[in-house]
Each structure stands twice: as structure tokens, then as C-alpha cells.
Amino acid sequence: MNNNITLRDIAEALKLSVSTVSRALTDSYQIGDKTKKKVLAYANEHNYVPNRIARSLKEGKSRSIGVVVCSIDNNFVAQMLDGIDHYCTEHQYQIIIMQSKELFEQEKACINLLYSGGIDGLLISPTYQTTDFDYLINLQKSGLPIVLFDRLSDKIDTHKVAVDNFKGAYNATLHLIDNGYKNIAHINSDTKLSMATERFEGYKKALADAKIPYNANLVQFFDTTTADNLNQNLEKILQALMHADTKPDAIFTATDQLSTRCLAILNKLGYLVPTDVALIGFSNTDLADALNPSLSTIYQPSFEIGSLAAKQLLSLIDDKTNTPFETILLDTQIQVRSSSQKSK
Amino acid sequence: MNNNITLRDIAEALKLSVSTVSRALTDSYQIGDKTKKKVLAYANEHNYVPNRIARSLKEGKSRSIGVVVCSIDNNFVAQMLDGIDHYCTEHQYQIIIMQSKELFEQEKACINLLYSGGIDGLLISPTYQTTDFDYLINLQKSGLPIVLFDRLSDKIDTHKVAVDNFKGAYNATLHLIDNGYKNIAHINSDTKLSMATERFEGYKKALADAKIPYNANLVQFFDTTTADNLNQNLEKILQALMHADTKPDAIFTATDQLSTRCLAILNKLGYLVPTDVALIGFSNTDLADALNPSLSTIYQPSFEIGSLAAKQLLSLIDDKTNTPFETILLDTQIQVRSSSQKSK
DNA sequence: CTGTTAGCGCGTTCAT
DNA sequence: ATGAACGCGCTAACAG
Numbered sequence: 001m002n003n004n005i006t007l008r009d010i011a012e013a014l015k016l017s018v019s020t021v022s023r024a025l026t027d028s029y030q031i032g033d034k035t036k037k038k039v040l041a042y043a044n045e046h047n048y049v050p051n052r053i054a055r056s057l058k059e060g061k062s063r064s065i066g067v068v069v070c071s072i073d074n075n076f077v078a079q080m081l082d083g084i085d086h087y088c089t090e091h092q093y094q095i096i097i098m099q100s101k102e103l104f105e106q107e108k109a110c111i112n113l114l115y116s117g118g119i120d121g122l123l124i125s126p127t128y129q130t131t132d133f134d135y136l137i138n139l140q141k142s143g144l145p146i147v148l149f150d151r152l153s154d155k156i157d158t159h160k161v162a163v164d165n166f167k168g169a170y171n172a173t174l175h176l177i178d179n180g181y182k183n184i185a186h187i188n189s190d191t192k193l194s195m196a197t198e199r200f201e202g203y204k205k206a207l208a209d210a211k212i213p214y215n216a217n218l219v220q221f222f223d224t225t226t227a228d229n230l231n232q233n234l235e236k237i238l239q240a241l242m243h244a245d246t247k248p249d250a251i252f253t254a255t256d257q258l259s260t261r262c263l264a265i266l267n268k269l270g271y272l273v274p275t276d277v278a279l280i281g282f283s284n285t286d287l288a289d290a291l292n293p294s295l296s297t298i299y300q301p302s303f304e305i306g307s308l309a310a311k312q313l314l315s316l317i318d319d320k321t322n323t324p325f326e327t328i329l330l331d332t333q334i335q336v337r338s339s340s341q342k343s344k
Numbered sequence: 345m346n347n348n349i350t351l352r353d354i355a356e357a358l359k360l361s362v363s364t365v366s367r368a369l370t371d372s373y374q375i376g377d378k379t380k381k382k383v384l385a386y387a388n389e390h391n392y393v394p395n396r397i398a399r400s401l402k403e404g405k406s407r408s409i410g411v412v413v414c415s416i417d418n419n420f421v422a423q424m425l426d427g428i429d430h431y432c433t434e435h436q437y438q439i440i441i442m443q444s445k446e447l448f449e450q451e452k453a454c455i456n457l458l459y460s461g462g463i464d465g466l467l468i469s470p471t472y473q474t475t476d477f478d479y480l481i482n483l484q485k486s487g488l489p490i491v492l493f494d495r496l497s498d499k500i501d502t503h504k505v506a507v508d509n510f511k512g513a514y515n516a517t518l519h520l521i522d523n524g525y526k527n528i529a530h531i532n533s534d535t536k537l538s539m540a541t542e543r544f545e546g547y548k549k550a551l552a553d554a555k556i557p558y559n560a561n562l563v564q565f566f567d568t569t570t571a572d573n574l575n576q577n578l579e580k581i582l583q584a585l586m587h588a589d590t591k592p593d594a595i596f597t598a599t600d601q602l603s604t605r606c607l608a609i610l611n612k613l614g615y616l617v618p619t620d621v622a623l624i625g626f627s628n629t630d631l632a633d634a635l636n637p638s639l640s641t642i643y644q645p646s647f648e649i650g651s652l653a654a655k656q657l658l659s660l661i662d663d664k665t666n667t668p669f670e671t672i673l674l675d676t677q678i679q680v681r682s683s684s685q686k687s688k
Numbered sequence: 689c690t691g692t693t694a695g696c697g698c699g700t701t702c703a704t
Numbered sequence: 705a706t707g708a709a710c711g712c713g714c715t716a717a718c719a720g
Contacts, residue, residue, distance in 0.1 A: 001400070001404050001405045001406055001462045001463070001464050004459075004460075004486070006696095006697055006698085007697065007698065007699095008697075016706080016707085017706065017707045017708070018697090018698085018699095018707090018708095019698095019699080019700075019706080019707065019708080019709095020705085020706055020707070022697095022698070022699060022700090023699090023700095023705095023706090026699085030705060030706080031705070031706080032705055032706085035705080035706085049456065049459065049460040050460060050697085050698075051401075051460070051462060051696090051697050051698070052460050052461045052462055053397055053400045053401045053406060053461075053462040053696090053697080053698095054401055054696075054697035054698045054699095054712090055697080055698055055699080056345070056397045056698095056712095057395075057397045057398055057401050057696090057697080057698075057711095057712050057713070057714090058697080058698045058699055058700090058711085058712055059698085059699075059712085060345050060712070061345045062345055062397060071426070072416070072422050072425050072426055072429065073422045073423050073425070073426040074422070075419065075422075078416050078417045078418070078419075078422045079417050081416050081417070082415070082416055082417040082443070085416065085441075085442075085443060089442075089443075094440060094457070094461060095440075095441075096438060096439075096440060097429075097439075097441055098429075098433075099426070099429055099433075112393070113438070115393065116393040116394060116395070116396050117396045117397075117438060118345045118395060118396055118397045119345070120345050142348070260631055260634060263634050264631070264633045264634035267633070267634060268633070285631065287604055287608070287629065287631050287635065289608050289611070289612070290604060290607050290608035290611060290635050290636060291631065291634050291635055291636060292634060292635060292636030292637065292638070293636065294636070350712095350713055350714085351713065351714065351715095352713075352714095360690080360691085361690070361691045361692075362691090362713085362714080362715095363690080363691070363692080363693095363714095363715075363716080364689090364690055364691070366713095366714070366715065366716090367690090367715090367716095370715090374689060374690080375689070375690080376689060376690085379689085379690085394713085394714075395712090395713050395714070397712090397713080397714095398696090398712070398713035398714045398715090399713080399714055399715080400696095400714095401696050401697070401698090401712090401713080401714075402695085402696055402713080402714045402715050402716090403696085403714085403715075404696070
């Protein structure tokens with residue numbers, strides 16, 4: 001660890017007291033100009049840098065926040081982290097990122113580690129498995145500011161930031177309907193988190209509004225927590241769907257991974273998109289344009305989700321005024337490309 | 345910050361001394377069984393969790409390492425971070441990730457922050473701009489263990505982990521040659537870091553071995569540090585190349601971003617890949633299969649780079665035995681898909 | 689086996 | 705305007 005010079009080193013070298021040096025460095029009004037100059041000069045020359053750990057211990061706050069996400073190796077997550085990092089760096093907060101890998105137990109382990117590590121607040125996007133929020137609620141009760149982002153839950157009352165999943169899903173489905181598709185399948189994660197049901201609801205509402213009867217056979221929820229699960233199950237599901245009596249003419253996928261993998265697997269199985277089946281899905285990949293065919297997506301303002309969540313958390317940390325908790329839902333953006341339009 | 349109970353709270357409640365409690369909790373041999381049990385029980389019940397900050401201050405080490413990368417919002421980087429995180433979590437080290445955004449000044453700022461934050465070691469993949477390593481060398485001299493990963497430099501002597509760029513580039517170029525391409529263009533970043541020149545050298549060597557004369561007009565180095573720069577310049581470069589007298593029949597791109605953007609832009613400009621021009625490039629995107637056309641890539645073992653780099657760093661931190669520094673170069677893997685093969 | 693004491697580096701009273 | 709002393713929570717050397 002950092003074995004730089006300390007206040008005491010400066011004090012001894014300059015024959016001053018530690019407290020004088022400390023005050024000189026913080027530009028206190030009670031220190032004479034000459035001493036200030038002298039101290040500052042010495043500090044610069046020997047590039048003194050305050051020991052953050054000691055300061056944290058003293059002040060009872062670390063100016064660092066914990067961030068728990070499913071996986072850092074996920075395009076969409078990385079974009080949100082970028083937003084979080086941007087806001088926090090700007091406000092001189094350090095972030096400590098931990099990965100839950102979609103495992104509830106690991107999520108708890110992360111939180112524990114972060115908490116004992118002395119974070120000032122917690123930013124969390126729960127795992128797909130997470131249904132029990134008592135753990136977080138207890139932490140919150142014992143004074144830890146918490147903000148949920150991307151994946152929300154009603155079970156805990158706090159600041160939350162995500163997108164309007166219902167509307168996004170509604171628009172995606174509506175877009176397919178507007179393009180003449182009728183047998184629209186929906187593939188989703190089987191998580192209990194609200195994002196999944198909201199997207200499902202948006203899908204159903206769009207069908208209902210268009211007077212298209214809902215067909216449960218066209219809807220699939222399954223375990224997407226690991227890449228292997230996702231790939232294998234998705235392939236089976238797609239094959240089953242495409243061989244069923246009511247073969248879908250379009251698919252609306254509910255998550256980033258689901259959308260891109262779905263396209264890859266359809267290609268692999270030899271189906272022509274959108275001729276055989278159209279596709280639109282939630283996705284933030286910047287390769288959407290280059291995909292085969294270019295992928296229509298529901299784009300989420302990932303960077304903004306991250307930076308806003310960070311903003312909410314820092315305000316929670318600083319403000320002791322009990323402002324009521326709020327849930328911010330940003331709008332998604334529909335990006336129409338080839339995969340969802342009947343080829344001319 | 346964490347305002348849990350402390351050793352003193354336990355000590356007072358149990359009418360013991362703080363040190364006894366401390367030792368009981370660390371299962372010291374010098375503490376009686378009954379006291380141990382009592383302390384442990386009380387600690388569990390009130391879920392005591394040691395204050396990491398205080399411990400860090402006391403022990404002079406934080407069990408945390410700093411990681412500086414260009415951007416977390418970069419597929420390849422995220423994969424390496426995943427590897428780093430995996431190894432560090434396993435060994436109970438915390439990582440603090442900071443983004444340089446390819447800016448040398450910001451890189452220095454990150455390092456400063458990390459250093460004053462009391463990291464035990466530093467993992468760094470320098471910016472494309474970085475040519476001056478004195479800064480790092482000084483830190484190293486003052487006792488900070490440093491490991492370079494992914495992007496290396498001769499200017500500093502320490503552990504380094506990356507891939508064999510020369511060989512990877514050689515193989516990519518050779519593959520194009522084997523498939524009958526002769527006018528092979530090469531697009532690269534204009535960084536001074538060795539990775540760029542090594543890839544360039546690999547390209548040239550493959551040409552030379554095949555007795556294909558080197559044509560400087562087919563080689564382009566340019567500023568890829570921001571997404572805007574990359575996109576705009578790349579489009580110009582591609583248009584120029586494709587309209588030149590010696591139009592390339594194939595392109596070898598040297599970085600992840602370059603490869604995927606190149607494909608997207610070629611599509612946008614209306615060129616058919618690989619019919620009009622073939623393409624292979626360094627890239628780790630898991631969407632390579634789904635791209636239009638599927639993209640042939642030189643794949644780097646990103647996770648391994650990360651975890652190995654972390655391993656080297658932790659060994660540096662723990663070992664005080666002066667083992668000589670080593671540079672580990674992992675093999676890349678060529679993944680041949682449609683973009684680099686003459687359509688049949 | 690247990691308690692007392694000291695000190696990590698810093699900020700902050702309380703004196704002077 | 706400056707210094708001495710204390711304490712944040714923890715570990716470890718030193719006593720007994």
C-alpha cells in the first residue's frame with residue numbers, strides 16, 4: 001500500500017506540528033501565509049498525497065459506493081456502469097463494482113463485502129433469482145442508502161431508476177403489428193423481477209389493442225441466467241416454435257442477450273429473417289447495424305440510467321432531508337432496422 | 345458508511361477487553377473456549393462485521409488493487425475485467441476499476457486517485473496516447489507493484505500479460521493469402537504502443553513469406569481514440585482505399601472496434617463482403633456469428649489475460665522474494681467465418 | 689489465558 | 705497563529 005510521506009513527515013521536516021500542517025493543506029484561515037506557502041511547497045515537492053484510508057476512518061465515510069450487477073461482461077451493463085462511473089468520478093466518489101453472476105447467494109456475499117468495506121451507499125441491479133429483499137431492507141434500516149437501477153422491485157421502498165418497460169414492449173409489439181405480423185411470439189426471462197412481467201404486459205396490451213387474440217403457446221419464459229442455459233434452451237424453444245401449428249411470423253424478445261442470441265440461432269437454423277420470421281427485441285448492442293440482418297431494437301438509455309442512479313444515490317448520501325423516494329422511468333427508443341420489416 | 349457494532353461494543357457488553365474480543369474473533373490459540381464461544385455468539389447475533397477501513401489503516405494494506413483501462417464499455421475490456429475480478433474475488437482482493445478514456449492525463453489522474461486510495465497494487469492497460477512511463481516507474485520505485493496487461497511497453501520493467509500479437513496478425517494475413525487474396529490492406533490504430541507495431545509486423549512478415557510485395561498505400565494508421573474519430577476517419581479511409589488504383593481485395597483490421605466498425609461501414613457503403621472485399625480482424629465479439637456476413641476473427645483469450653494478470657499482480661504483492669519479471673504472451677485463436685472466404 | 693498500551697494517518701477540539 | 709491531545713476501529717507487542 002501507498003507508503004508516501006505523511007503529515008507527520010512534513011511536520012517534522014518543517015518543525016511544525018501535525019495539526020498546523022493539516023490546516024495549512026486545507027487552507028485554513030488560521031494559518032499564516034508564510035507557513036502555508038512553506039507547507040504547500042514542501043508537500044508538492046515531495047508529492048504528498050493524503051491517505052484516503054485514514055481520512056475515511058476519521059470521517060466515518062469513504063466516498064466510495066458499491067455497485068452490484070449481474071455481470072460486467074455484458075454490453076448493456078457495461079454501458080450503465082460507464083454512466084455510473086462518469087457521475088461518480090465527476091463528484092469524486094469511487095465505485096467498487098461486484099458481480100453477482102445472477103446468483104442470489106453471491107449477490108448477498110457481494111453486498112456483505114461491500115458493506116464491511118465501508119461503502120457510503122449501494123447501487124444494485126438485482127439478480128434474476130432475487131425475490132427476497134429483506135436483506136437489503138435491513139441494510140437500509142441500519143442506515144445504508146440504496147438505489148435500485150435497471151431491475152426494480154416493489155418489495156423495497158427507495159429511489160429507483162429504470163426504463164418504462166411496459167411502453168417499450170408495447171411499442172415493439174405495436175411496430176410488428178403495424179408491419180402486418182399477426183402471430184407474434186414473445187420470448188422472455190423467467191425471472192420474478194418486474195421488468196419481465198412489465199414487458200410481457202406491454203406485449204399483451206398491444207395485442208389486445210389490436211384485437212389480436214392472445215395465444216399462450218407463442219409465449220415462452222425460461223431460465224436465462226447462464227450463457228449455456230440461454231443458448232441451449234433458446235435453440236430448443238425456437239425449433240419448437242417454428243415447428244408448431246401456429247408458427248409465429250414474428251418474435252419479440254425481451255432482453256439484450258435474448259435478442260442477439262435469437263438472431264444468431266435463427267441464422268444457424270437456416271431461417272431467413274425477416275422473411276421466415278421477423279424479429280425485434282430489447283438490445284443496446286452497437287453492432288445492431290452490422291448484424292445479419294440489421295436488428296430492430298428497443299434501445300434503453302443505458303448511460304443515463306447509470307448516471308441518474310448514481311445521482312440519486314449521491315443525493316441520498318448527502319441529503320439528510322427526508323425527501324420521499326421516487327421512481328424514475330426513462331423512455332426507451334425504438335430503432336427500426338431490417339429484421340422487423342417485410343422485405344420488399 | 346457502515347455503522348455497525350465495533351469490537352468495543354462487544355467488549356463492553358461482555359465485560360472483556362477489546363483485544364480479547366479481537367483475538368477471539370480471529371480464533372487465536374490464546375483464548376479460552378468459553379470466551380471464544382461467548383464472543384462469537386454475541387458477534388453473530390449482532391452481526392458484527394469488521395471495519396475494513398480500520399483494518400486497512402492498521403495493517404498498512406487494503407487488500408484492494410486498482411485497475412486502469414481505456415473504457416469499461418468495451419466488450420473486450422469487459423471480458424478481461426471479468427477475468428481479473430474472478431481471480432481477485434477468489435483471493436479476497438477487491439478491485440477498483442477506473443477509466444482513462446484513452447486520455448493520458450486522465451490515466452494519470454486515475455492512478456493518482458488509486459494510489460492515494462491505498463491500493464496494494466496496480467493493473468494497467470495504458471491508453472493509446474501513453475508514451476511516457478516515467479510516471480509509472482516512479483510509482484514502482486516507491487514500492488507499488490504494477491502489472492501491465494493487454495497493452496504492453498518496453499519502457500517499464502515489470503510483469504506483463506498479453507497475447508502474441510505478431511503471431512496473431514501473421515496468421516490472419518496468412519489466412520487471407522491462403523484464400524487467394526493478394527491486395528491485402530491493413531488498418532490499424534496510430535498508437536505508439538507495441539501491440540500496433542507488432543500486428544503490423546506480423547502482417548508484413550506474412551506478406552514477405554508469401555513473396556507478396558509490401559504496398560504502403562494499402563496500410564493505414566489513424567486516431568481511433570474516440571468513437572467519433574474512429575467512425576468518421578474509418579469511413580473516409582475505406583472510401584479512399586476502395587477507390588484507389590490498387591483496390592484491396594481483402595482487409596486485415598488490427599483491433600476489436602476497428603473490425604466491427606469496418607464491417608458495418610462496408611455494409612453501409614454498399615460493398616459486399618467478402619465478394620467485393622474480404623475481411624478478418626482482431627475481435628472478441630460474441631456476435632461474430634450473427635454479423636453480416638459472419639466475421640472471421642482473431643480471438644484473444646481475454647478472460648485468461650485478465651485472470652493471469654491479476655495472478656501476477658497478487659504474487660508480486662505477496663512475494664517479497666525478488667523473482668525476475670516475466671512477460672506472458674498467450675496465443676490467439678483464429679476463427680474463420682464467412683467474411684474472409686471467397687464465396688463459393 | 690486475558691488485559692493494557694500503543695500506533696496506523698488524519699481531522700478536530702481545546703489550549704495557548 | 706500554532707501546538708498538544710484525542711479518537712475513529714483495529715491489531716499486536718508487551719505485561720501479568
